[in-house]
Amino acid sequence: MQKQRVFSGVQPTGNLHLGNYLGAIKNFVNLQNKFDCVYCIVDLHAITNRQDPKELKSNILETIASFIASGLNSEKSIIFNQASVAAHSELAWIFNCVARIGWMNRMTQFKEKAGANKENASVGLMVYPNLMAADILLYKATHVPVGEDQKQHLELTRDIAKKFNKDFNCGDYFPIVEPLISKEMSRVMSLRDGKKKMSKSEDSDFSRINLKDDKDLIDKKIKKAKTDTAAIPSEVNGLQNRDEAANLISIYANINKIKIEQVLKEFGGKNFSTFKSKLSESIIEKICPIGKEIKKLLKDTNYLYKILEKGSKKADFIAKNNLKEIYEIVGLAKFF
Numbered sequence: 001m002q003k004q005r006v007f008s009g010v011q012p013t014g015n016l017h018l019g020n021y022l023g024a025i026k027n028f029v030n031l032q033n034k035f036d037c038v039y040c041i042v043d044l045h046a047i048t049n050r051q052d053p054k055e056l057k058s059n060i061l062e063t064i065a066s067f068i069a070s071g072l073n074s075e076k077s078i079i080f081n082q083a084s085v086a087a088h089s090e091l092a093w094i095f096n097c098v099a100r101i102g103w104m105n106r107m108t109q110f111k112e113k114a115g116a117n118k119e120n121a122s123v124g125l126m127v128y129p130n131l132m133a134a135d136i137l138l139y140k141a142t143h144v145p146v147g148e149d150q151k152q153h154l155e156l157t158r159d160i161a162k163k164f165n166k167d168f169n170c171g172d173y174f175p176i177v178e179p180l181i182s183k184e185m186s187r188v189m190s191l192r193d194g195k196k197k198m199s200k201s202e203d204s205d206f207s208r209i210n211l212k213d214d215k216d217l218i219d220k221k222i223k224k225a226k227t228d229t230a231a232i233p234s235e236v237n238g239l240q241n242r243d244e245a246a247n248l249i250s251i252y253a254n255i256n257k258i259k260i261e262q263v264l265k266e267f268g269g270k271n272f273s274t275f276k277s278k279l280s281e282s283i284i285e286k287i288c289p290i291g292k293e294i295k296k297l298l299k300d301t302n303y304l305y306k307i308l309e310k311g312s313k314k315a316d317f318i319a320k321n322n323l324k325e326i327y328e329i330v331g332l333a334k335f336f
Contacts, residue, residue: 003034005037006038006143007037007039011042011045012059017200020211021290023147025072026070027145028077038078040315048124048125049125062298064304064308069291069293070290074311079311082135087320088319089134091326092131092134098163098164098167104130107153109152110126130160136177138322139315140174140322141177143178145180146179173329189247190247191221191224191247192206193243194244195243209287212291222276225276226244232245236260239260248276252279
C-alpha cells in the first residue's frame with residue numbers, strides 16, 4: 001500500500017530557533033518514517049515582503065542545513081526550494097481564477113501582516129494563500145502538519161480543492177487534505193513575553209533560543225527568561241494566567257518527551273531557579289549538537305546545493321506530471 005503524502009513549507013528566515021524546532025522540524029523528522037514527505041523551503045512566499053537578495057540566498061542554505069542537522073533525511077523525504085519548481089507558480093495562477101475575492105478578504109493573516117497600511121501591501125501578500133494551496137495540491141498531499149495559526153489557510157486549500165473538482169467536473173481529482181495536529185506542544189512562546197510567539201523578528205535576542213546558540217548563551221538566556229514570583233504548581237490548573245511559567249514548563253516537557261503533569265509532579269512546590277537549571281541542561285543536550293552540525297554544514301555549501309538539486313528534480317518530476325493533467329482538465333495547452 002502506497003504511503004499517504006505529507007506536504008509542509010517553511011519560510012527561509014535564517015537563524016532558526018527553538019520554536020521552529022519544537023513547533024515544526026522535530027515533527028517533520030518523525031513524520032518521514034510514516035508518510036511520503038515533501039518539505040519545501042518557500043522562498044516565493046518570502047518575497048511577499050521585500051527581501052535582500054543575498055540574505056535570501058543565504059537563508060535558504062541555512063534553512064536546509066537546519067533541516068539536515070535536525071534529522072531530516074534527503075533519501076527518505078523530498079527536500080527542495082519552491083522557486084526551483086515552476087509548476088507552483090503556474091498552479092497558483094489557476095487557483096487565483098478559482099478562489100473568490102471574498103475568501104481572500106476573510107484571511108486574518110493578511111490583515112495582521114499588512115497592518116493599518118493594507119492599501120500599500122503587495123498583491124502577492126493578499127493572494128499568497130492561493131500559492132500555499134498550490135504548494136499542497138500540486139503534490140496531491142493528503143495531510144499537512146499545522147499549528148493553530150495555519151488552520152484558516154488549510155480550510156482555504158480544502159475549499160479550493162472542492163471548488164476546482166466541482167467546477168471542472170473532475171470527481172475527486174484533488175484530495176481534501178487533512179490536518180495533522182501534533183499532540184505535543186506546537187507553539188513555543190517568547191522567553192520575554194509568554195503571550196507572544198517565539199520569533200526571529202522580536203528585537204531582543206534573549207526572547208529566543210537560536211539553534212546555533214552555544215551552551216553558555218543558552219544557559220544565560222534561560223536564567224534571564226521571564227517568570228513570576230510564585231512557586232511551580234503541582235497541578236496543571238495552577239498554570240492558568242501564568243503564561244511565562246506555562247511556556248517554560250511546556251518546553252521542558254516537549255524536550256524530554258514527557259507530559260506536563262510529570263513535570264509538575266517532579267518540580268511542584270519548587271522555585272524557578274532550580275527548574276531553570278534543569279531546563280537549561282535539557283535544551284543544551286538537544287540543541288547544541290544540532291547547532292554544531294548546522295555550522296559544519298554551512299561550510300560545505302556544495303553539499304547543500306546537491307541536496308537541493310536532487311530534491312528539486314524529484315519534486316519537479318511529480319509536479320510536471322500532475323500539472324499536465326491539471327492543464328488537460330482546465331483546457332489549457334502547451335505546444336512545445
